[in-house]
Amino acid sequence: MNSHKTDSLQKLPQEELQLLLVRYTLRAFPAVNPDTSAKSFDEVFFLRHARTLLAMCCFVTESSPEIRRAAQHAASSAREYEPFKLQTATSIAIKSAADALLLKDAKKKKQKAIKTIELIPFSDFHAQAQRDLDTIRKTSTSAIIFDRPLWTHPVEIMDPYQPLPFPDLEEVVLQLGFWQDWYKGFLDGKPLDWELQRRVALIDDAIWEAGPEAVAAQIERIKEDFATTTSEVQDRFPEYEPKSVNHLIENRVLASASLQGLSVQISDEIAQYHAETGANALPDAFQPLSDMPILLNTLAATLQGIPSSGEASAETEQRLREENGRLNAKVAELQGELATLKLKLENLSEADQKGILFWFQKNALWGMLPVCLWAFGEDLEIRNRYENMINNKEEIRQLLMQEGLPQTQVQKSLRPFSRPGRA
Incomplete structure (x- = not known):
């Protein structure tokens, strides 16, 4: 035995x-x-x-x-x-x-x-x-x-x-x-x-x-x-689909690894949130995060299916555009939630405030999310949407500080980071 x-x-x-x-x-x-x-x-x-x-x-x-x-x-x-x-x-x-x-x-x-x-x-x-x-x-x-x-x-x-x-x-x-x-x-x-x-x-x-x-x-x-x-x-979101996926295909090995890494990171953070807070669901503003791992993994899997020659069929290119569109739409949904969150701050309970702070303290996640998505996209309009999300987060930081929440903790966790291609 x-x-x-x-x-x-x-x-x-x-x-x-x-x-x-x-x-x-x-x-x-x-x-x-x-x-x-x-x-x-x-x-x-x-x-x-x-x-x-x-x-x-x-x-x-x-x-x-x-x-x-x-x-x-x-x-x-x-x-x-x-x-x-x-x-x-x-x-x-x-x-x-x-x-x-x-x-x-x-x-x-x-x-x-x-x-x-x-x-x-x-x-x-x-x-x-x-x-x-x-x-x-x-x-x-x-x-x-x-x-x-x-x-x-x-x-x-x-x-x-x-x-x-x-x-x-x-x-x-x-x-x-x-x-x-x-x-x-x-x-x-x-x-x-x-x-x-x-x-x-x-x-x-x-x-x-x-x-x-x-x-x-x-x-x-x-x-x-x-x-x-x-x-x-599966819905399509043409307004969020990149005009070209060539850059993504050319960098498919790095892109796939980055997308999978981001997926694992989001899943781990969600698991940690549930374990530390005992909450059954994410704060409303962060619900879009729960749908991202499967979208990231789906996009990564499509990239991994491209032959080593790098020759992607027209069907694969279209699938990549559509999958990018779904992912970009989810990030836009997160951006929208953050944009409206600042209007609700004064009515939030202490538990809600703690839930928000949990997510804003995840420096690596907030840094990796736009960097990963920016890095493999050439569409400036889509990239601008990601910048707006970071701007919304900074505005919420200011509002949270005005509300008298733990300023040093919030200021440190929400400090803007350098964006790709920016000095």
């Missing part, structure tokens, strides 16, 4: 333990099949366990009755296949983890979860779990932990960035290609859209039982439908 490494987990709240459990099984997932050679690789064995793990991931972010049923059916299907196959520690852990999540008795759930974690007795996994736990405790929603890469701790026992070990067979690649993308999303901290994952989890049992080819065909239909429906509901 490996109880020595689970002693620290005994007193964890159930939700935290469940998230750690799913992260444990995700890290072990590449070792699910007993044999990955072209001759012996079993697609059905892989698929039944992949289905179970996907349903588990959906369940810890949305514990609805239909997702619970999907997870139960998936785990049952994987168990039914057991008598015919050699099991691995990972395949056993996945089914055990599903049982731990779905048990209704709290004490039994915890015992089962800890026993499952003990099936994966590697120090690398335990060290990474401690880092996960630090993140979980700073977040207000379960899904945020999945926006962190699976591995941020040095790994000795395996290559954490290798793709799922499928045999190099065209049939396997075609039928299981979705799962490579799905798993890489978790590896990189950029999971596939949760609604898309949810739709895959809810594929009818009869299709799952029909085998990999039927499942692959259904997933393709789901992806096509999802792409159509999401594109229909």
Whole structure:
């Protein structure tokens, strides 16, 4: 037994333990099949366990009755296949983890979860779990932990960035290609859209039982439908779209890294705000920040999809313009909120004032936000909007000081910074 490494987990709240459990099984997932050679690789064995793990991931972010049923059916299907196959520690852990999540008795759930974690007795996994736990405790929603890469701790026992070990067979690649993308999303901290994952989890049992080819065909239909429906509901903001994205494409490597860095920073600050204040929501003026990480990550992902030659298709250029437009519109919304905030200061409660000060003290964020967005845009009108946001912030600083709030703290935190291209 490996109880020595689970002693620290005994007193964890159930939700935290469940998230750690799913992260444990995700890290072990590449070792699910007993044999990955072209001759012996079993697609059905892989698929039944992949289905179970996907349903588990959906369940810890949305514990609805239909997702619970999907997870139960998936785990049952994987168990039914057991008598015919050699099991691995990972395949056993996945089914055990599903049982731990779905048990209704709290004490039994915890015992089962800890026993499952003990099936994966590697120090690398335990060290990474401690880092996960630090993140979980700073977040207000379960899904945020999945926006962190699976591995941020040095790994000795395996290559954490290798793709799922499928045999190099065209049939396997075609039928299981979705799962490579799905798993890489978790590896990189950029999971596939949760609604898309949810739709895959809810594929009818009869299709799952029909085998990999039927499942692959259904997933393709789901992806096509999802792409159509999401594109229909995504608004465009032509007035905020840059006239050219050439500068962005030319600097795509740096731009992508900067956008992702800003996304992580905003997410971390939001998590810290919830942890420090106990508030369930951001102050009204700062609500636009909560939508920015996904917009930043979407734009970064499009840039990463451009070939190394730097030749972007017309469709990609248009997508970049539209995604820029959505992001710029959100920044403009933040600017508008700050512009109207100064009219409301005298009516703010002490708690509201503290919430505003929390955000105005985040010097690095306020500096990085316009710098990152300015750096990869050539549209002067859009860049001027970002300047106006900083001007609004400076005006609020003056008003806050007039209201007798902590002047030295406010003055230091809201000091204007040098703008790109300015002396």
